[in-house]
Every structure is written in C-alpha cells, then in structure tokens.
Amino acid sequence: MAVYIGSEIYQRSAFGHNHPLSSARQETVLDICRILGWLDDSNFIISPKASTTTLTRFHDQNYVDALKAADALGSVNIDVRKQYNFGTMENPLFKGVFDRAATTVGGSIEAAKRALCGKTAFHPSGGTHHGMRNRAHGFCYFNDPVYAIFTLLDAGLERVFYVDIDAHHGDGVEAAFLNDDRVTTLSVHEENRWPYSGKMEDNSHDKNGGRINLPVPQGLNDSEFLYIFNNLITPTCETIKPQAIVITCGADAIEADPLSKMSLSNQVLWQTVMALKAETEHLVVLGGGGYNPWTTIRAWVGLWGQLNSYEFPEILPDKAQAILARFDSDLIDEEDRLPEWITRLEDAKTLGYIRDEIKRRVDLLFALR
Ligand SMILES: [Zn+2]
Numbered sequence: 001m002a003v004y005i006g007s008e009i010y011q012r013s014a015f016g017h018n019h020p021l022s023s024a025r026q027e028t029v030l031d032i033c034r035i036l037g038w039l040d041d042s043n044f045i046i047s048p049k050a051s052t053t054t055l056t057r058f059h060d061q062n063y064v065d066a067l068k069a070a071d072a073l074g075s076v077n078i079d080v081r082k083q084y085n086f087g088t089m090e091n092p093l094f095k096g097v098f099d100r101a102a103t104t105v106g107g108s109i110e111a112a113k114r115a116l117c118g119k120t121a122f123h124p125s126g127g128t129h130h131g132m133r134n135r136a137h138g139f140c141y142f143n144d145p146v147y148a149i150f151t152l153l154d155a156g157l158e159r160v161f162y163v164d165i166d167a168h169h170g171d172g173v174e175a176a177f178l179n180d181d182r183v184t185t186l187s188v189h190e191e192n193r194w195p196y197s198g199k200m201e202d203n204s205h206d207k208n209g210g211r212i213n214l215p216v217p218q219g220l221n222d223s224e225f226l227y228i229f230n231n232l233i234t235p236t237c238e239t240i241k242p243q244a245i246v247i248t249c250g251a252d253a254i255e256a257d258p259l260s261k262m263s264l265s266n267q268v269l270w271q272t273v274m275a276l277k278a279e280t281e282h283l284v285v286l287g288g289g290g291y292n293p294w295t296t297i298r299a300w301v302g303l304w305g306q307l308n309s310y311e312f313p314e315i316l317p318d319k320a321q322a323i324l325a326r327f328d329s330d331l332i333d334e335e336d337r338l339p340e341w342i343t344r345l346e347d348a349k350t351l352g353y354i355r356d357e358i359k360r361r362v363d364l365l366f367a368l369r
Pocket of ligand 1: 166
C-alpha cells in the first residue's frame, strides 16, 4: 500500500508572483487525486514540521537561525543575503518560508519512516535536492531528500540508492553523501544546464557505490531514457542491491517544461519509478522541479495512480478538467499548450532514435563499475 504525504501549508502563497514555483502545483495534485477517488483519510498523512534541532543536523545552525529570523522580520539585510543566498530572485523571502521548508523536511522524514514500515511513501512536495548545508540554492532552502536518507540510515540500513531524474543535477544530495559509502547517488540531468555540475568527469563509483552522474544532451526522448534505465540504472541497482531507494522524480524533464529542454513523457517517469519499486522493500518517492503546471500536475497525479495500481480514466472527469483549464502560466505561450494537458493524464510517448553520444556515455559509466 502507498501513502501520500502532504500539508495544507502548500496552499499558502509562496515565492511571489513572478517566480517559476508560484503555481499551485501541490494542492492541485491533491485536488485531482481526490476527484478521481484516489485519496481519502486512509492513505493521506499530514506532514509534520521538522524541529530546529532536526534541521541543524544537516544545515548549519547559523543558516537555520538566519532564515527563521528573516522570515519573522519580513526582511533580510544585504550581508545575510550574500552569505546565505536567500532574499534573492532565485530564493525569495516570503511569509512562511521557514515553516514551509521545515515542513518539507518533516514530510520526507515521515515518508522514510513509512517506507521503513513497508509502505511506498509518496511526498510530491519533497525533492528540494539543491539545498546546501549552509545556504539556499536553486529554489531550495533546506534539503529534504538528505533527511529521508538520514532516516533510513538511522534505522540501520547500509545500502541506500538515491536516484534523481529531475532535469537538474541533484547536487545538494550528492554533496551530502560524498563520503558515506552506505549511499550511492545517481543523477541523470540535462548537460550545460544550471547548476552546471554533475559532469562526466564527476563520477566516482566503485563496488560500494559512490556518485554517478550522467549529463544528457537536450531533447532526451523516452527511448533514450529507457536505454539509460536498462543499461545504467538497473545494472547499478543490481550491483548495490539497495535495502531502500529514494527517488527525486522532478517533472521538469518532461517535454515542454519552460526551464529545461528535455523531451520525456510522463509515462517513462512512471515506468522508471514502478521498475525501481520492484527492486526494493522500502521506497520513498519525492517530487522536485516542474515548471509547466499542466505537465507537472498530471505527472504526479498519474504517479500516485501508478503506485496504487489505480485504473486510469480515458478522459479526465469534468471537475478535474475545469481545474486544469483555469491554470495559467506566464512561462508557456498559449499556442504551445496542448489540448490533452486538460483532458488526459498520459502524455504521448516520445519514442525515437537513441543518439550514439548517449550510448557512449552510458557504456563508459557502466564500464567504471
Ligand atoms: Zn529541476
């Protein structure tokens, strides 16, 4: 059985109108799951908020204190802004930022606890994979995947596999576990894209795991992703034999995301998560990026449906269509919006040619094992 971890805190406005994360992604995923009859009190868990003591286990006390103080004050001075990288366009200061970020951490800890009890835990508000120990980074204030992994390690697990299929490199999580051979991190991300780390030369895996980075060229299609899955992700998983898997399943690698240029369909993301689910007893599925509200919401609603083996409707119910139709986005031109973004959950698969460069990189990483 799967459990969904969420909170009303994500209904409050956040990030500010012009920010790519200002859209009401989280509550809409919840609303549509409820309309489909996929969510009720029996499988929904309210996310707790992580305490300051918990937050300082990974993050520096000074940074945690500074974010809390700035949130209470409603402003940040220039020195604090420079030192901790919040109060910027990228990581704006908004009312309730501290509680929201602390709730995301609490949610991922709860997700890992549920996974340890044998449930598949879905926490789409999680996946703030860029958060650094001492500063905000890439729309992330704290790093909740790190805490999901801590919780699994605290329970005595010794082989945890972190898989990051967001369009951006999972730099914060990788940095947190560089020197911990109990954790293998694997990130597939678009090359030459912010944060510009996770290059082919940034690989250091051996039989104990390590860090694996596969940067991919723009336009990665489903066929190419499946090649990567079958020839890199699956063999790595078979080598590690993970006791638990944590996935950051950002939706920004799906075609038509305004902040990246990959071309996956939501179906390949679902297929990946379901295949990894079969490899472990303890699975934590987090969200991540996703800046096209229509593709992101449908990807995560569908992911929840897949995790529960729910039957997918051919056409979304009118109420769900009405919610999606009301959405707007300054980042996506009206003529680029597809009618099926309103009517259906599944994207059309993006099958195509597998470029030699991708095969070459996958083979190189495979050989390093
Ligand atoms: Zn991303």
